[in-house]
Amino acid sequence: MKRRNFIRNSSQAGFAVSLLGMYACKENKKTETTSTEAASSVEKVTAPFFQLSLAQWSIHKMIREDGVDPYTFAEKAKNWGFTGLEYVSQLYNPELSDANYSDEAMAAFVEKSNTEAKKHGMENVLIMIDGQGNLAVNDEAERNETVEKHKKWVDAAAAMGCHAIRVNLNGSMVPEEWQASAIDGLTKLSTYAKTKNINVLVENHGGLSSNGALHAAVMKAVDLDNCGTLPDFGNFCITRNEDWTCNLEYDKYKGVAELMPYAKAxxxxxxxxDDEGNAIGIDYVKMMQMVKDAGYTGFIGVEYEGSILNEEAGIKATKDLMLKVAKELS
Structure with missing residues (x-):
């Protein structure tokens, strides 16, 4: 009734002005909505198919040579445009190793890491474990001891909200021996990790773990949904010479293709x-296409190991290359 009275009592001129105002308002809203939808559409087209995390190994020189506090990792990664963190256990030594990875030392590591991640709005993705024994060693007692040492890191990952730990599968260089020991060690550790809702991931990281076919065969044999792979674009050297040059290298593209069906990172x-910003020795378009074709949409961690660019510049160059390739593949 109020609206009718208003219309009845308004002059024709006033009514016309009102109509014009209402029309303009509707047109503006329509234009704004259209613009918002268009922007949203552009975002969907240009957004990469993956999330960006930073592997802490990318700043190992800063930490070991320049004395940078490893607990500034979250702050640095945030400033460089990442959203996920991939910790490296050995970069917290001698703090942890001197304490023999005691419960108190591990709890302090977890608390400090969580505080920094929360402060900077970062997601804890995984922890890369080194120096805790050989999971595929032939000696069963040693293998079992290695499993026990890794359990502390499973617990830490769970307390930090990570989805996984990355392990090394070092052991025999005889394929049959290595596979049998690897299956046993991984099964035992993954069975424990499952109770903590943590994935156990194996990276191709030297030795027979860098043989993609053997590595994939181990994953198939273990057959646990929380045991998977972490394909690395460049770690396919199986044996090295004394000067650390590669003696026997597995085809990196074949290897990544073999490991991607089991990949959780x-x-x-x-x-x-090179001068165009492409990685020397690794065809990123080919690698990223395989990752995309596998249906992978999780975090991809930048791991810069070069020596020509400094670590910050190398990290940014790798990230820029990944985003450039993602646009090409969209």
């Missing part, structure tokens, strides 16, 4: 770049 390795 991916490592974008880089060393040096």
């Amino acid at each position: 991916v490592s974008a390795k880089s060393n040096d770049f």
